Amino acid sequence: MAATRSQAVPVTVIGAGPYGLATAAHLRARGVPHRVFGEPMDSWRSRMPAGMFLKSTPSASSISDPSGACSLDRFRAAEGRRSQGDLHPVPLDEFVRYGLWFQQQCVPDLERTVVRRIEARAGQFQVTLESGEDYISRSVVLATGLGPFAHIPPELADLAREGLASHPAEHADLGRFAGQRVAVVGAGQSALESAALLHEAGAVPTVLARTQELLFGTPPSSDLPAERPLSRRLVKPASPLGPGWSLRAFSGIPGSYRHLPAPAREHFLRTVLGPSGAWWLRDRVHGRVDVLTGRSVRSAVPAGGGARLTLADRDGGTAVLEADHVLSATGYRVDLDRMELLAPGLRGGLWRSGRAPHLSAGFESSVSGLYFTGLPAAATFGPVLRFVCGTGFAAGRLSRAVAARG
Ligand SMILES: Cc1cc2nc3c(=O)[nH]c(=O)nc-3n(C[C@H](O)[C@H](O)[C@H](O)COP(=O)(O)OP(=O)(O)OC[C@H]3O[C@@H](n4cnc5c(N)ncnc54)[C@H](O)[C@@H]3O)c2cc1C
Structure with a gap:
């Protein structure tokens, strides 16, 4: 849903990976005018190796849209294929096709342009695009992904x-x-x-x-969790992050994670789903x-x-x-100082949790109207924000908070 260009744009979403696309889909469903930028599924197309399979199971690999009409299963049905379970990892090229299909269905107004700079302007934000255009936005959602955080020791x-x-x-x-x-x-x-x-x-x-x-990991004993014996399901219940009660807790209550003491949050983020x-x-x-x-x-x-x-x-x-x-292959470390998209004055003023942004329950940083989602939000909401399965929680909450801000 494009906003009128002559006045301040209510919301700008930067990034067209799973988190940016899900955020835009939820904003659209709420009728919140916004502009959304990025090359769709760019990280998955250019920063992951051909021949890769997703580690997350098919049921944990859907990008969230509010109606559920754009799930991975719906995409497979649209391509005339059956849905599959945990015994069939999702190939990278299929996931990329799915993300592009999701974008066409749920985020048709995507502008395939790079955003060059975000600067604070009298309680709002000046957004500068690669094309040279700039405009004022009341809120900005950063869904720019893992790119700047690749870690080499x-x-x-x-x-x-x-x-x-x-x-x-x-x-x-x-x-x-x-x-x-x-x-x-x-x-x-x-x-x-x-x-x-x-x-x-x-x-x-x-x-x-x-x-x-x-x-x-241990191979699943059946394709679908529901086909497993009750005794096994009780000991190790299925969850989007994998089987087990602790993973179920981390994926089920990300909203509570931010109430844990900071050392506990840092510890779990480091140790849950170790290598x-x-x-x-x-x-x-x-x-x-x-x-x-x-x-x-x-x-x-x-x-x-x-x-x-x-x-x-x-x-x-x-x-x-x-x-x-x-x-x-030493992973990713969130560090706000590497987010050069944010003007230094804006970046320097942000409150931090370690090197990540300190966020409210609605994903808002200490600068009013500036939101972060995806990996930088994992320090606040836990490990589920590192994965596609976190898009439902994140986009639901964030879009509600942005809509309430007006
Ligand atoms: C090798 C590898 C395998 C993975 N496997 C899985 C898996 O199996 N399951 C799973 O759930 N997760 C997996 N992940 C994690 C996965 O990357 C995240 O779950 C997901 O991609 C996060 O989505 P995102 O939208 O936050 O970021 P990204 O997918 O990185 O998307 C960010 C987007 O923002 C765009 N962007 C950045 N800066 C700008 C700018 N200035 N202007 C415009 N656009 C911009 C980028 O081009 C990109 O398209 C894997 C990660 C890696 C590295």
């Missing part, structure tokens, strides 16, 4: 500057490493799936993990990919056109590993 920074180390977000096609030795640092889904894809593309990956062993691979990755990694567990990278230097890593184990022992490239 300091010990790999020199290699990264030389082009000898990179983050998985830099590669939409791991096939470019065919024939090369690649050290993959990390033990989470991204590290393990990257290692499997590298191996399958003809590269020679070695996984380097600090943990003593690699962990993988592990999906159940369907085990056979693609075990016995196929070299794995060095219980080691961390002490130092890394360029050597002979590649990288020489000195590894340390827990007993103080060291070893050397040589690789043509290092893939630092």
Whole structure:
């Protein structure tokens, strides 16, 4: 729903990934005039490796629209396909098609333009677009995703500057490493799936993990949770984040998470859903990919056109590993200072929870009218905000709060 251009735009949504699209769909359903910007599903198209599957199950991979008419199952039905359950991971290319379909159905007014700058202007915001246009908006919702937060640890920074180390977000096609030795640092889904894809593309990956062993999920005993015996469902109830009572709590009550003391919120965010691979990755990694567990990278230097890593184990022992490239699958760390879209004056004035924005129950920051959703909101609402399954809670609450602001 486009707003009239001559007066202040009530709401601007920046980002067209799952969180931005869901926010815009909910605003539209409430009749709140807004402009929404971004290249739809850009992160999923250009910052994730071809051949990837989603770790989240199909039932936890729908982008929220208020009517439920644009769920993943509805998309599959529109393509003439049956819905599937937990035994069938969603391929990346299908999820991208789904997101584009969602955008056409629920967010037809999307403007495929980059927003260059947000500045505070007398209690409102000046929005500057790549096209050079600027205008005033009463509220701004930042749904700009993971992009600025890709984390490469300091010990790999020199290699990264030389082009000898990179983050998985830099590669939409791991096939470019065919024939090369690649050290993959990390033990989470991204590290393990990257290692499997590298191996399958003809590269020679070695996984380097600090943990003593690699962990993988347990295969579901049936395609649909409802088909599982009652005793199993009672011990480990299904939830969008995975089976178990604690995950059910974290996915079921994100609104209560913000009432936990700050140290508890930080602890859960770090530890809930620790590094592990999906159940369907085990056979693609075990016995196929070299794995060095219980080691961390002490130092890394360029050597002979590649990288020489000195590894340390827990007993103080060291070893050397040589690789043509290092893939630092070391995740994402929210840091407001990296959100250069926000003018420094605006950014500097925001209250923080650690390095993330401090948010109200309605996703509003300490600057009235400035909202954050997706990963930067996880410090307030918990781990569910890291995943697509959090779009319903986030977009519902945020759109209600924005509509109430008027
Ligand atoms: C490798 C990998 C695998 C993952 N697998 C899963 C999974 O299986 N299940 C799951 O639920 N989650 C998964 N995630 C997490 C997933 O990325 C998030 O759940 C989801 O993408 C967050 O949506 P978002 O809209 O906040 O961010 P994004 O999807 O990153 O979208 C942000 C959008 O904002 C746009 N944008 C940024 N800046 C601007 C600007 N200045 N102007 C205009 N547009 C802008 C970007 O182009 C992008 O399109 C995975 C993440 C990674 C990295």
